[in-house]
Amino acid sequence: MRSSGVLMPVTALPSPWGVGTxxxxxxxxxxxxxxxxxxxxxxxxxxPTSYGDSPYQSFSTFAGNPYLIDLDDLAEEGLLCRDxxxxxxxxxxxxxxxxxxxxxxxxxxxxHAVRRLERDRAGELASFCDRERAWLDDYALxxxxxxxxxxxxxHAWEDALxxxxxxxxxxxxxxxxxxxxxxxxxxxxxxxxxxxxxxxxRSRGVRIMGDLPFYVAxxxxxxxxxxxQFQLDESLRPREIAGVPPxxxxxxxxxxxxxxxxxxxxxxxxYEWWTARIEAQLRLxxxxxxxxxxxxxxxxxxxxxxxxxxxxxxxxxxxxxxxxLLEKRMGRCEIVAEDLGYLTDSVRALLAESGFPGMKVxxxxxxxxxxxxxxxxxxxxxxxxxxxxxxxxxxxxxxxLESAPLDDAMLAREYLHLDPRExxxxxxxxxIWASAADLAVVQMQDLLGLGSEAxxxxxxxxxANWQWRALPGxxxxxxxxxxxxxxxxxxxxxxxxxxxSPRDVAEKNEEE
Numbered sequence: 001m002r003s004s005g006v007l008m009p010v011t012a013l014p015s016p017w018g019v020g021t022x023x024x025x026x027x028x029x030x031x032x033x034x035x036x037x038x039x040x041x042x043x044x045x046x047x048p049t050s051y052g053d054s055p056y057q058s059f060s061t062f063a064g065n066p067y068l069i070d071l072d073d074l075a076e077e078g079l080l081c082r083d084x085x086x087x088x089x090x091x092x093x094x095x096x097x098x099x100x101x102x103x104x105x106x107x108x109x110x111x112h113a114v115r116r117l118e119r120d121r122a123g124e125l126a127s128f129c130d131r132e133r134a135w136l137d138d139y140a141l142x143x144x145x146x147x148x149x150x151x152x153x154x155h156a157w158e159d160a161l162x163x164x165x166x167x168x169x170x171x172x173x174x175x176x177x178x179x180x181x182x183x184x185x186x187x188x189x190x191x192x193x194x195x196x197x198x199x200x201x202r203s204r205g206v207r208i209m210g211d212l213p214f215y216v217a218x219x220x221x222x223x224x225x226x227x228x229q230f231q232l233d234e235s236l237r238p239r240e241i242a243g244v245p246p247x248x249x250x251x252x253x254x255x256x257x258x259x260x261x262x263x264x265x266x267x268x269x270x271y272e273w274w275t276a277r278i279e280a281q282l283r284l285x286x287x288x289x290x291x292x293x294x295x296x297x298x299x300x301x302x303x304x305x306x307x308x309x310x311x312x313x314x315x316x317x318x319x320x321x322x323x324x325l326l327e328k329r330m331g332r333c334e335i336v337a338e339d340l341g342y343l344t345d346s347v348r349a350l351l352a353e354s355g356f357p358g359m360k361v362x363x364x365x366x367x368x369x370x371x372x373x374x375x376x377x378x379x380x381x382x383x384x385x386x387x388x389x390x391x392x393x394x395x396x397x398x399x400x401l402e403s404a405p406l407d408d409a410m411l412a413r414e415y416l417h418l419d420p421r422e423x424x425x426x427x428x429x430x431x432i433w434a435s436a437a438d439l440a441v442v443q444m445q446d447l448l449g450l451g452s453e454a455x456x457x458x459x460x461x462x463x464a465n466w467q468w469r470a471l472p473g474x475x476x477x478x479x480x481x482x483x484x485x486x487x488x489x490x491x492x493x494x495x496x497x498x499x500x501s502p503r504d505v506a507e508k509n510e511e512e
Contacts, residue, residue, distance in 0.1 A: 253309025
């Protein structure tokens with residue numbers, strides 16, 4: 001069935017408290033999507049961010065981001081008093097996230113809420129902790145220990161805790177008991193609000209597409225609590241690290257620095273860690289995009305300590321076996337494979353065998369260096385794919401037209417018959433809406449007609465990423481009506497054959 005989506009990070013929603021959250025504005029955005037005839041909200045990873053603020057480098061692949069907890073919702077529930085958060089410095093620019101201000105202020109506010117949660121909702125908190133024990137206990141101890149060590153990475157901790165000796169763990173749990181309870185409580189607050197938001201999305205016929213990074217961060221509860229799942233040496237440091245080789249975009253390649261998975265050991269235990277990871281994600285989302293899908297076929301291994309990626313080499317991944325085991329455990333999952341970049345025949349074969357839709361990016365279609373044409377031109381899209389103008393790693397449509405090589409931008413304008421009077425970004429969006437792709441996703445910035453100032457991320461750069469935020473009123477009824485008409489024209493309304501609205505579809509599903 002043809003459908004459409006909007007890519008909008010939760011952090012990018014407006015709010016008076018420094019960052020977008022899972023509160024009233026998020027629910028209003030769901031309403032906007034429903035009114036616009038859009039049935040998928042794609043978000044970026046909602047995990048805790050670490051140094052650099054990237055949701056792709058997190059302290060945990062299972063935990064939720066404390067910054068996304070809505071303070072006004074907590075106040076309405078009696079878990080906060082407004083004067084405990086309203087007078088603080090959340091940053092001076094409503095169009096940008098100030099992560100430094102969040103780090104300084106947010107956790108002190110959340111301590112008030114956790115104390116009241118423990119006092120007034122002890123049973124609910126205990127049930128949550130019991131249900132999520134498989135990852136929550138280690139995560140809470142990891143965060144408490146990290147704070148106790150001044151933020152130092154876990155491999156700089158004392159040996160008893162770094163190597164997780166029973167004595168060292170017991171001593172830390174006793175010494176840090178109050179902080180461990182705090183971090184458990186924060187996660188309870190997060191998942192209570194996420195469940196409410198997800199329920200509201202379902203009620204409006206909007207499905208949430210999540211995003212799962214392929215690798216996890218070295219300094220994470222995941223690696224610290226399960227070192228046997230990664231390629232580490234005797235001192236628990238990576239033997240090799242992740243990255244990508246030199247290519248036309250980078251003469252030295254990219255050093256990502258993530259530890260590599262110990263696929264042989266993972267296979268021996270039935271890929272338990274990976275299947276648990278995906279299972280947890282699909283409890284949060286209706287659809288899951290998996291980043292760097294090619295890593296399941298082959299992954300690039302670079303010697304630890306290398307200055308560039310030039311000395312790396314390819315190794316075999318688990319292939320289709322992991323997904324076969326996942327399907328036996330969970331049934332058929334709605335997964336989107338991020339298959340961008342240089343693809344080999346074996347990667348294409350793995351994607352075909354999995355049956356997952358891959359991704360097509362319109363901004364990649366007009367590289368004039370490629371004289372043979374591009375697989376990213378819309379007429380070549382298969383139905384089983386997700387089409388984008390650009391992803392979170394690309395510029396906005398207008399930004400791309402301004403920054404791309406002149407010949408590429410001229411070709412795009414000619415090929416797509418772009419009209420500045422209506423907004424050239426709308427012409428680019430129409431190209432993917434009109435394509436055969438089952439799902440077409442546009443960035444919210446493109447619907448708003450924004451340029452490079454609203455770009456979410458520029459890969460391999462630090463300092464200005466993940467900060468863009470929309471201003472209040474961005475999700476106007478007039479914009480919803482304009483988008484709705486496009487969904488009508490390109491037959492992407494939910495259940496277009498019967499003319500039912502997203503709300504009608506949701507109500508019928510509830511009756512059934």
